[in-house]
Amino acid sequence: MSTETRKLDRVVIRFAGDSGDGMQLTGDRFTSEAAAFGNDLATQPNFPAEIRAPQGTLPGVSSFQLHFADYDILTPGDRPDVLVAMNPAALKANVGELPDGGILIVNTDEFSKRNLTKVGYDSNPLEDDSLERFQVHKIAMATLTIGALEETGLGKKDAERAKNMFALGLLSWMYHRPTEGTERFLREKFAKKPDIAEANVLAFRAGWNYGETTEAFAVTYEVAPAKLNVGTYRQITGNTATAYGIVAAAQLSKLPVVLGTYPITPASDILHELSKHKNFDITTVQAEDEIAGIGIALGASYGGALGVTSTSGPGIALKSETIGLAVMTELPLLVIDVQRGGPSTGLPTKTEQADLLQAMFGRNGESPVPVVAPRSPSDCFDAVVDACRIALKYRTPVLFLSDGAVANGSEPWLIPDVDSLPDLTVEFATDPENFQPYSRDPETLARPWAVPGTPGLQHRIGGLEKQDVTGNISYDPENHDKMVRLRQAKIDGIEVPDVEVEDPDGNARVLVVGWGSSYGPIGAAARRVRKLGLPVAHAHLRHLNPFPKNLGEVLRSYDKVVVPEMNLGQLALLLRAKYLVDAVSYTKVQGLPFKAEELQDVLADVIKGVSA
Amino acid sequence: MTAIDLGIPGLTGVPTTDEKQTARDYKSDQEVRWCPGCGDYIVLNTMQSFLPSLGLKRENIVFVSGIGCSSRFPYYMNTYGMHSIHGRAPAIATGLAVARPDLSVWVVTGDGDALSIGGNHLIHTLRRNVNLKILLFNNRIYGLTKGQYSPTSEEGKVTKSTPLGSLDHPFNPVSLALGAEASFVGRALDSDKAGLTSVLRQAAEHRGSALVEIYQNCPIFNDGAFDVLKDADEAQRRIINVVDGEPIRFGREGEYCVVREGFGLAVAKSADVDASDVVVHDASDLNLSFALSRLSTQDLTHTVTGVFRRANRTTYDDGVRAQVGEAKALKAADLGKLLHGKDTWTVVG
Numbered sequence: 001m002s003t004e005t006r007k008l009d010r011v012v013i014r015f016a017g018d019s020g021d022g023m024q025l026t027g028d029r030f031t032s033e034a035a036a037f038g039n040d041l042a043t044q045p046n047f048p049a050e051i052r053a054p055q056g057t058l059p060g061v062s063s064f065q066l067h068f069a070d071y072d073i074l075t076p077g078d079r080p081d082v083l084v085a086m087n088p089a090a091l092k093a094n095v096g097e098l099p100d101g102g103i104l105i106v107n108t109d110e111f112s113k114r115n116l117t118k119v120g121y122d123s124n125p126l127e128d129d130s131l132e133r134f135q136v137h138k139i140a141m142a143t144l145t146i147g148a149l150e151e152t153g154l155g156k157k158d159a160e161r162a163k164n165m166f167a168l169g170l171l172s173w174m175y176h177r178p179t180e181g182t183e184r185f186l187r188e189k190f191a192k193k194p195d196i197a198e199a200n201v202l203a204f205r206a207g208w209n210y211g212e213t214t215e216a217f218a219v220t221y222e223v224a225p226a227k228l229n230v231g232t233y234r235q236i237t238g239n240t241a242t243a244y245g246i247v248a249a250a251q252l253s254k255l256p257v258v259l260g261t262y263p264i265t266p267a268s269d270i271l272h273e274l275s276k277h278k279n280f281d282i283t284t285v286q287a288e289d290e291i292a293g294i295g296i297a298l299g300a301s302y303g304g305a306l307g308v309t310s311t312s313g314p315g316i317a318l319k320s321e322t323i324g325l326a327v328m329t330e331l332p333l334l335v336i337d338v339q340r341g342g343p344s345t346g347l348p349t350k351t352e353q354a355d356l357l358q359a360m361f362g363r364n365g366e367s368p369v370p371v372v373a374p375r376s377p378s379d380c381f382d383a384v385v386d387a388c389r390i391a392l393k394y395r396t397p398v399l400f401l402s403d404g405a406v407a408n409g410s411e412p413w414l415i416p417d418v419d420s421l422p423d424l425t426v427e428f429a430t431d432p433e434n435f436q437p438y439s440r441d442p443e444t445l446a447r448p449w450a451v452p453g454t455p456g457l458q459h460r461i462g463g464l465e466k467q468d469v470t471g472n473i474s475y476d477p478e479n480h481d482k483m484v485r486l487r488q489a490k491i492d493g494i495e496v497p498d499v500e501v502e503d504p505d506g507n508a509r510v511l512v513v514g515w516g517s518s519y520g521p522i523g524a525a526a527r528r529v530r531k532l533g534l535p536v537a538h539a540h541l542r543h544l545n546p547f548p549k550n551l552g553e554v555l556r557s558y559d560k561v562v563v564p565e566m567n568l569g570q571l572a573l574l575l576r577a578k579y580l581v582d583a584v585s586y587t588k589v590q591g592l593p594f595k596a597e598e599l600q601d602v603l604a605d606v607i608k609g610v611s612a
Numbered sequence: 613m614t615a616i617d618l619g620i621p622g623l624t625g626v627p628t629t630d631e632k633q634t635a636r637d638y639k640s641d642q643e644v645r646w647c648p649g650c651g652d653y654i655v656l657n658t659m660q661s662f663l664p665s666l667g668l669k670r671e672n673i674v675f676v677s678g679i680g681c682s683s684r685f686p687y688y689m690n691t692y693g694m695h696s697i698h699g700r701a702p703a704i705a706t707g708l709a710v711a712r713p714d715l716s717v718w719v720v721t722g723d724g725d726a727l728s729i730g731g732n733h734l735i736h737t738l739r740r741n742v743n744l745k746i747l748l749f750n751n752r753i754y755g756l757t758k759g760q761y762s763p764t765s766e767e768g769k770v771t772k773s774t775p776l777g778s779l780d781h782p783f784n785p786v787s788l789a790l791g792a793e794a795s796f797v798g799r800a801l802d803s804d805k806a807g808l809t810s811v812l813r814q815a816a817e818h819r820g821s822a823l824v825e826i827y828q829n830c831p832i833f834n835d836g837a838f839d840v841l842k843d844a845d846e847a848q849r850r851i852i853n854v855v856d857g858e859p860i861r862f863g864r865e866g867e868y869c870v871v872r873e874g875f876g877l878a879v880a881k882s883a884d885v886d887a888s889d890v891v892v893h894d895a896s897d898l899n900l901s902f903a904l905s906r907l908s909t910q911d912l913t914h915t916v917t918g919v920f921r922r923a924n925r926t927t928y929d930d931g932v933r934a935q936v937g938e939a940k941a942l943k944a945a946d947l948g949k950l951l952h953g954k955d956t957w958t959v960v961g
Binding site: 038225229231232234235247248251256258281282283285287289291296298299300303305321322324415416418452455456457458459460462463464473 | 670674693697707711712715939942951956957959
């Protein structure tokens with residue numbers, strides 16, 4: 001029987017299994033295959049906070065969703081077209097999102113009575129009719145993998161662990177993916193354990209061959225390469241792009257970087273990545289706590305390095321006082337907050353955008369800090385370079401608000417030409433003639449960066465209020481008022497690019513405004529409603545403090561402004577306060593990104609309301 | 613900047629000057645605003661008199677402090693300085709020391725700043741052995757907040773916040789530092805200019821973290837806390853000054869000495885023991901240093917001064933720089949190559 005090949009423009013695949021099943025690796029590899037093939041793609045990992053939740057339970061389910069297409073896509077997809085479920089828990093946790101007619105590939109080996117009971121199945125769903133609305137493929141993946149590895153002499157347990165590669169092989173066959181990359185990857189990853197490497201390669205091939213030789217699959221699918229802008233691409237996650245942005249900023253500013261940080265989910269990968277690039281004059285210090293992390297970064301900035309600290313919301317709470325010291329001492333500092341669900345420990349591995357007001361106002365006194373937020377994994381690179389520009393040029397701490405979705409998600413990245421990156425070089429103060437530590441550049445209001453070791457510029461700084469110009473301690477009422485206003489004016493005056501409005505129809509009366517990682521779902525939703533004949537404009541903010549200068553005018557040019565956020569309306573609050581605009585706030589805080597579908601409904605309702 | 617190697621490990625990489633310096637050169641133009649009679653004045657003067665002898669370029673010296681009376685110190689030094697936030701000076705100074713091998717970095721802190729709110733940073737800085745000199749002004753009281761008990765106040769201390777007496781058991785800062793395996797620990801009295809200068813000099817010369825506890829009188833909220841050590845007769849009986857390599861004897865005529873007792877040390881009359889039983893101080897011996905620190909009691913029956921411990925151990929900042937240096941030597945900083953990574957694909961028009 002020959003297999004039919006159907007052409008698709010896009011597919012969403014979700015790999016789901018136990019946390020120990022290697023689903024993240026499987027997803028990563030499929031992503032790399034899609035990238036190598038030239039598809040546009042977006043990914044969304046979803047995993048428990050526990051390293052190994054009890055095996056086979058619902059809390060232990062780990063999944064990786066991948067959306068790939070022959071055109072430019074914006075999100076990892078609302079729901080899967082194909083669900084690979086490695087055990088009953090993975091099936092139960094994910095099948096609700098599989099649409100009717102969706103492809104369901106199940107590893108039957110795990111569907112024992114005990115495992116079914118563990119997740120509350122009274123009867124085996126593979127044997128009753130509860131899955132009949134899907135195209136179900138029941139495959140004994142573990143058994144087949146063990147069989148395929150019989151001759152390797154590998155123990156049963158080790159052999160069984162390669163079943164994720166069997167699944168990957170099968171899916172790679174189904175979607176005509178290139179396989180060389182995965183085989184090379186496996187051999188490199190397990191270079192020190194060649195027998196394990198070969199076992200994984202064999203399992204991968206067994207999965208492929210299973211598709212090819214059995215008649216279980218009548219159809220395979222092709223998703224053509226996407227017509228992306230000309231250039232060289234790679235796949236990148238947000239945390240990696242953030243780390244690379246810092247490396248780039250170091251090179252562009254010709255400064256060493258000192259990262260002072262403390263491990264925290266989901267920000268730790270920035271530390272891991274930067275610690276590999278010491279050859280770029282990057283020092284990473286894993287401090288004793290969050291406070292020491294930022295203290296070390298600030299101390300390094302004081303010494304003339306680019307100080308960086310990275311954390312998530314709980315860490316920002318601990319760093320607040322030192323951010324205030326950086327505001328007072330007017331030193332450059334990059335503070336990265338990879339937001340996660342809060343408050344308190346909250347949802348460590350889930351995403352949220354609820355630290356905006358913390359970034360804006362979470363310090364004592366009038367303590368303004370610029371806030372920059374990336375919109376997608378690859379955008380982290382440009383956004384962090386820009387955050388460093390602001391920190392260095394204006395001598396200020398800058399809050400960089402990434403989030404779990406951006407940090408762990410991945411997408412193709414059009415690799416920038418190094419020569420096209422901005423010049424971030426700084427000038428240290430050197431002239432003792434009339435030197436004053438708190439004199440200001442008339443344009444930027446930045447004070448001189450006079451680093452220890454510079455002859456004749458000895459001076460003292462600190463957290464106490466400064467006398468204007470001299471920087472001496474001052475308790476003078478008028479001076480304090482002046483300094484508070486000066487610090488605010490410096491931040492208000494930071495040059496940021498105008499916000500661009502996407503309104504292809506040119507006649508929208510409704511504007512949707514977002515920030516951060518909701519760019520994808522909002523953009524996708526806007527496309528959908530436009531297809532329905534409902535015009536909508538989309539503006540997405542990278543700069544949240546200060547806002548772009550044209551933002552007020554943009555907001556006022558529409559009848560209605562909708563602000564979707566993964567919090568309870570923090571940007572909406574700021575927009576209302578600053579621009580007196582009656583923004584409609586749409587909010588959701590489930591620890592997951594918006595779905596394009598739900599935002600489509602929200603936007604359609606508002607647009608219809610305006611037209612009525 | 614030229615670094616001249618003076619052969620002083622603690623100052624390797626810090627540029628020196630041939631210009632003659634005096635204490636006056638180290639006085640800033642700021643009016644000193646401690647209370648009259650505060651021990652901080654003496655320490656400041658001692659430091660200003662001592663620094664010229666190091667012959668360093670003034671601009672390569674930095675004082676970083678936290679919060680509290682003593683933390684005003686940097687304002688009065690004509691060097692670089694940062695008066696930072698409560699308890700965090702060791703962390704900030706660590707960042708500075710890591711970034712700048714050409715600086716002599718000093719931390720000025722107090723018993724509340726270093727041992728209470730900043731306790732974590734202190735022990736971890738000492739554990740890492742960052743090349744910092746930490747001056748811990750211990751007056752056994754909170755001065756700037758006007759008289760609450762501190763982590764070195766004695767049990768039962770009646771203060772504004774403990775009208776029925778403090779229930780807290782105090783830290784012995786030297787024992788704490790040695791517990792964190794500090795590579796240099798010393799103690800001196802504010803009023804003993806020669807002793808303090810000697811400890812400061814050894815601290816400056818030591819490569820690595822140096823913790824110097826300075827008993828310092830607060831005339832307002834804890835006046836006389838160390839008076840028994842300042843009375844000439846009492847001091848003879850109480851102060852045990854230790855010198856590396858020398859037998860530990862004290863008293864006007866050396867009539868007291870230190871001997872081993874069980875796992876620790878004890879004070880004995882020299883007349884009662886064989887001379888060979890008198891403990892010879894070995895500052896490289898952590899256990900001996902710790903045992904010595906236990907001879908100091910909160911009630912000051914005995915107080916050990918001098919350098920408890922001085923041991924060679926790789927400093928954190930040197931180690932960090934070595935790793936960066938090796939990485940640079942092994943691999944060029946090619947940004948384009950980094951951004952491209954291993955797997956790329958090209959879209960052509």
